[in-house]
Amino acid sequence: MSGQPNTRLADLFGLAGWSKGELARLVNRQAAAMGHPQLATDTSRVRRWIDTGEIPRDPVPRVLAVLFTERLGRVVTIEDLGLVRHGRAGKRQGDGIDEHPDGVPWAPERTAAVLTEFTGMDLMLNRRGLVGAGAALAAGSTLSSAMYDWLHTDPALTADAPVLDDPLHADPAGFDRYEAAPVGSEEVEELECSVGVFRAWDAARGGGLHRKAVVGQLNEVGGMLAYHHPPHLQRRLWGVAANLAVLAGWMSHDVGLEPTAQKYFVIAAHAAREGGDRPRAGEALSRAARQMVHLGRPDDALHLMKLAQSGSGDGLQPRTKAMFHTIEAWAQAAMGKGQAMRRTLGRAEDLFVSDRLDARTPDWMQTFKDEDLYGMQALAYRTLAEFDASAAPHAQYYAEKALALRVDGRERSKIFDHLSMASACFIADDPEQADRYARLALMSMGSNSSRRTWDRLREMYRLTAEYADFPEISRLREEIRLALPKQPRAKGDSTQA
Numbered sequence: 001m002s003g004q005p006n007t008r009l010a011d012l013f014g015l016a017g018w019s020k021g022e023l024a025r026l027v028n029r030q031a032a033a034m035g036h037p038q039l040a041t042d043t044s045r046v047r048r049w050i051d052t053g054e055i056p057r058d059p060v061p062r063v064l065a066v067l068f069t070e071r072l073g074r075v076v077t078i079e080d081l082g083l084v085r086h087g088r089a090g091k092r093q094g095d096g097i098d099e100h101p102d103g104v105p106w107a108p109e110r111t112a113a114v115l116t117e118f119t120g121m122d123l124m125l126n127r128r129g130l131v132g133a134g135a136a137l138a139a140g141s142t143l144s145s146a147m148y149d150w151l152h153t154d155p156a157l158t159a160d161a162p163v164l165d166d167p168l169h170a171d172p173a174g175f176d177r178y179e180a181a182p183v184g185s186e187e188v189e190e191l192e193c194s195v196g197v198f199r200a201w202d203a204a205r206g207g208g209l210h211r212k213a214v215v216g217q218l219n220e221v222g223g224m225l226a227y228h229h230p231p232h233l234q235r236r237l238w239g240v241a242a243n244l245a246v247l248a249g250w251m252s253h254d255v256g257l258e259p260t261a262q263k264y265f266v267i268a269a270h271a272a273r274e275g276g277d278r279p280r281a282g283e284a285l286s287r288a289a290r291q292m293v294h295l296g297r298p299d300d301a302l303h304l305m306k307l308a309q310s311g312s313g314d315g316l317q318p319r320t321k322a323m324f325h326t327i328e329a330w331a332q333a334a335m336g337k338g339q340a341m342r343r344t345l346g347r348a349e350d351l352f353v354s355d356r357l358d359a360r361t362p363d364w365m366q367t368f369k370d371e372d373l374y375g376m377q378a379l380a381y382r383t384l385a386e387f388d389a390s391a392a393p394h395a396q397y398y399a400e401k402a403l404a405l406r407v408d409g410r411e412r413s414k415i416f417d418h419l420s421m422a423s424a425c426f427i428a429d430d431p432e433q434a435d436r437y438a439r440l441a442l443m444s445m446g447s448n449s450s451r452r453t454w455d456r457l458r459e460m461y462r463l464t465a466e467y468a469d470f471p472e473i474s475r476l477r478e479e480i481r482l483a484l485p486k487q488p489r490a491k492g493d494s495t496q497a
Helices: 007-016 020-033 043-051 060-072 108-128 140-152 185-205 211-225 231-254 258-274 278-294 298-310 318-334 338-354 370-384 389-405 411-427 431-445 451-467 471-483
Strands: none
Touching (some): 020 043, 020 060, 108 211, 140 278, 211 231, 231 258, 258 278, 318 338, 318 370, 370 411, 431 471
């Protein structure tokens, strides 16, 4: 017991709208449903959890996580509730004690448990048709400050893992994990191959159709990581976990589950570091930065990119550095910083051409090819064109180069390139060309489950207003209005590019 209020639990309790007596009754009922009929919680215990920071014994934290997840319609973990015994119970910054948001970074031995608990809750929400719209995104500056010292230390897997007499022992890994077992090299290789399959699915059709499959696979890997395998296998499993967590985050971002996506990116960074792969941890944070630019928070993106670059260590290859610079440039463009954006893109080009795509390139970077560099350059210039119309021809130039190289299987990227081109054409006062590329994008979007493509379409639609009197553009506007999803948008969830 800390003697101090658990402000995390108090805040979520206030959002849930229960009375203390009502929560006590729900805990007893849910515990019985989970196989613990002997549990007897009362109002005074709930009061102590909230007012004095008392941490109840297992299974109460897991029961509370389930109850709050169902009530709020988003994933709520034990960490979110401030009920982890190894740390302080939910003190916020400004209360006299410095603490990082959402328990970031958590202790190394907790990573598998956090991963498995979060994916288990996410799967439960999937089954019950709930969405994660009620959470808030942490600021990029807050995340980067929380993770700076942790990411810059050298990970040592053998030092992080406790020494156990029984090699088949499994640590508790949270709620609703699969009954995973120790695995060998063949099983790990199959898991590594599955990541490639999931990546191809995501690139072709967007994240909506296969997100649940990726989260389920990640949940199972979390269960495997609860066992202590030989170090070489454990590192490979952490690599699989990092790759799947990045995919789960990207797919969640793709369908508008933004706080869920951010949590997966942070989990991916933890998993990569546990496996000794600091460049992979940096790339995971770069995904969170791209998410921030998309949501109109480029300053937060720059904070995250600074950490991604500095925390990746000496093993960062030129191609990865180039990709990082394109994200940084996009953020600068979204802030109207044209000179800085051009300098950053110049560094990206120099690094990219100095690299050679070969067997040394990690699998997670092998999809960043010439067309992806051109596509990001087009996006940066198209974004800058909102502040300086002279940037529009550059956006057209790079979008055309990207489209010339796009191959089948990367439909979502092709849609983005078409929309960058259409938007740049509108800004450059070429509505005829804009109409052509907008229709190419619209034709492909019906078979793609990416909400991000619809976000970009909305931004392009805004640019059509100036040409609404043109018969072709008037028809295009009507087709877009009919095609756009009708569900309400989450407040503050708008695109910048």
